[in-house]
Amino acid sequence: xxxxDKTAKMLGLFMAALLTVTxxxxxxxxxRPGHTHVDRNNDGYCDEDGEQMPAxxxxxxxxxxxxxxGGTRSGVAAPGQTAPAPSQGATITSGKAARGGIGSSxxxxxx
Amino acid sequence: xxxxAVREEIYRPxxxxxxxxxxxxxxxxxxxxxPHAIGARxxxxxxxxxxxxxxxxxxxxxxxxxxxxELLAExxxxxxxxxxxxxxxxxxxxxxxxxxxxxxxxSGWKLLEFNSDTPxxxxxxxxxxxxxxxxxxxxDPNAGLEAMLPAAFRAAADRYRYLGYPTGSVxxxxxxxxxxxxxxxxxxxxxxxxxxxxxxxxxxxxxxDRLCALTGGDLxxxxxxYRLHPFGLLAADRDxxxxxxxxxxxxxxxxxxxxxxxxxxALIAQSKALQALVWALxxxxxxxxxxxHDAVAAHMLPTYYENRxxxxxxxxxxxxxxxxxxxxxxxAADGAVIDRDREPHYWDQPMIYQQYQDLETAxxxxxxxxxxxxxxxxxxxVNGSPSAVAARLGGLITDDMAYFVPVRxx
Numbered sequence: 324x325x326x327x328d329k330t331a332k333m334l335g336l337f338m339a340a341l342l343t344v345t346x347x348x349x350x351x352x353x354x355r356p357g358h359t360h361v362d363r364n365n366d367g368y369c370d371e372d373g374e375q376m377p378a379x380x381x382x383x384x385x386x387x388x389x390x391x392x393g394g395t396r397s398g399v400a401a402p403g404q405t406a407p408a409p410s411q412g413a414t415i416t417s418g419k420a421a422r423g424g425i426g427s428s429x430x431x432x433x434x
Numbered sequence: 435x436x437x438x439a440v441r442e443e444i445y446r447p448x449x450x451x452x453x454x455x456x457x458x459x460x461x462x463x464x465x466x467x468x469p470h471a472i473g474a475r476x477x478x479x480x481x482x483x484x485x486x487x488x489x490x491x492x493x494x495x496x497x498x499x500x501x502x503x504e505l506l507a508e509x510x511x512x513x514x515x516x517x518x519x520x521x522x523x524x525x526x527x528x529x530x531x532x533x534x535x536x537x538x539x540x541s542g543w544k545l546l547e548f549n550s551d552t553p554x555x556x557x558x559x560x561x562x563x564x565x566x567x568x569x570x571x572x573x574d575p576n577a578g579l580e581a582m583l584p585a586a587f588r589a590a591a592d593r594y595r596y597l598g599y600p601t602g603s604v605x606x607x608x609x610x611x612x613x614x615x616x617x618x619x620x621x622x623x624x625x626x627x628x629x630x631x632x633x634x635x636x637x638x639x640x641x642x643d644r645l646c647a648l649t650g651g652d653l654x655x656x657x658x659x660y661r662l663h664p665f666g667l668l669a670a671d672r673d674x675x676x677x678x679x680x681x682x683x684x685x686x687x688x689x690x691x692x693x694x695x696x697x698x699x700a701l702i703a704q705s706k707a708l709q710a711l712v713w714a715l716x717x718x719x720x721x722x723x724x725x726x727h728d729a730v731a732a733h734m735l736p737t738y739y740e741n742r743x744x745x746x747x748x749x750x751x752x753x754x755x756x757x758x759x760x761x762x763x764x765x766a767a768d769g770a771v772i773d774r775d776r777e778p779h780y781w782d783q784p785m786i787y788q789q790y791q792d793l794e795t796a797x798x799x800x801x802x803x804x805x806x807x808x809x810x811x812x813x814x815x816v817n818g819s820p821s822a823v824a825a826r827l828g829g830l831i832t833d834d835m836a837y838f839v840p841v842r843x844x
Contacts, residue, residue: 328740329508329739329740330710330714330738330739330740331714332508333505333508333509333707333710333711333714333739334711334714334715334718336501336502336504336505336508337494337497337498337501337505337711337715338718339501339502340497340498340500340501340502340505341497341721343500344496344497344500371525415678415681415682415685419641419642420641421639421640421641421646421648421653422639422640422641422673422677422679422682423636423638423639423648423673423674423679424671424672424673424674424677424679424680425607425635425636425638425663425668425671425679425680425683426607426609426634426635426636426638426663426667426671427671427672427673428667428670428671429609430667430779431609431612431614431615431758431834432552432554432608432609432612432615432661432662432663432664432667433552433553433554433555433614433615433618433662434549434551434552434553434554434664434704434757434758
């Protein structure tokens with residue numbers, strides 16, 4: 324059944340992500356379909372509806388920024404904080420040279 | 435009065451005003467001058483479908499943003515954009531300004547794709563359509579909706595400030611030589627109400643770990659950037675010496691050193707593989723509310739990441755991040771090719787497979803005489819709310835040579 328694997332794999336990855344999200348949600352989230360609790364300022368309460376956020380599983384943040392997934396994320400920092408260079412940082416430098424080339428593909432942007 | 439005279443009466447003043455200057459594109463007529471009709475009930479249904487699918491996409495993107503890199507890779511998101519697209523900016527919308535493309539069918543509106551990253555047709559729908567309708571003394575289905583645009587830009591800027599971003603230095607960017615893209619960016623800058631400047635893509639620089647505008651030899655840091663430049667292209671942009679400038683910009687976004695409109699999560703919604711994911715969620719049950727399940731069933735087409743239609747029914751193969759009909763193949767049930775894009779772009783991308791949906795046929799007046807073709811309806815979603823509509827007339831595949839078709843209320 325190789326031909327059905329990609330859709331099933333994508334669905335499986337999504338459901339795994341959903342489990343981590345709902346595991347971190349208080350019951351209020353279930354009462355309000357369409358709402359996902361967000362705690363970007365890390366004060367322990369949802370920024371949108373004030374619901375108390377649950378204890379974070381496994382010490383990882385599932386909401387807000389810093390926003391790490393399974394400890395593999397890097398490079399995302401809360402406002403005012405500094406962050407390490409992202410994974411592609413091996414080729415990105417903080418040199419003083421002004422770098423151009425944006426739009427170098429010369430392909431129209433509208434779709 | 436003949437068609438050519440009517441057309442000139444409509445578009446000459448628009449050209450002179452400098453807002454809509456691309457009624458001709460590539461030496462051909464682009465903007466038609468006689469509006470196509472939509473019934474009031476149909477329009478209400480289209481807007482309801484737009485609102486409902488907007489919620490479906492927003493909820494799905496919310497979870498994807500929390501998913502592993504493997505899921506983003508399956509959706510075709512370039513690796514350089516992975517950290518950026520995870521940033522949640524708007525609380526209830528996957529994008530600020532997006533456009534769903536629908537087919538009008540006997541069984542209702544059917545979604546073909548969601549242009550959530552860098553939708554075109556904005557000036558046509560929000561500005562030009564009303565002028566065409568006024569000329570014909572017809573009711574404009576988009577009347578009053580232009581006001582949604584400045585409200586949306588204000589909301590996005592407010593949201594970024596709430597999240598702790600500076601937003602004092604604003605730039606709107608597009609390819610300067612591209613009449614449609616540059617014109618759209620300039621129009622949005624003017625109507626946004628934001629105090630910003632147009633900066634051509636070629637005048638953008640990354641300097642001192644900031645995105646900057648090169649103006650008169652100076653480098654002015656940018657806080658808030660509207661770009662009519664897809665993230666998929668940005669990820670591959672490089673300086674002359676090969677330096678990955680686009681990837682650096684994406685890292686600035688990921689590290690919250692640059693606020694961007696549309697927000698980065700819009701790229702997830704743009705992926706056509708997300709349609710396959712939504713359809714799989716519908717088949718699996720759960721996750722969506724009953725109303726959302728109903729909306730998906732009513733307005734989306736069966737879509738998979740592998741060809742489950744071969745031998746069963748006509749189908750369409752689409753590249754996950756293709757645009758303007760690029761890389762699309764329409765096949766019969768037996769696999770015989772019915773139509774195929776002839777441009778060279780996007781063929782290297784992963785393909786999704788969607789059940790083929792017949793498009794509405796129409797014969798509309800053009801400068802070359804009556805032109806028969808297929809109609810695709812664009813329905814804008816602005817900060818989560820349904821907004822202006824417009825149409826395109828093209829072939830079986832709606833490509834960038836398709837006509838802009840103004841619309842009127844029947």
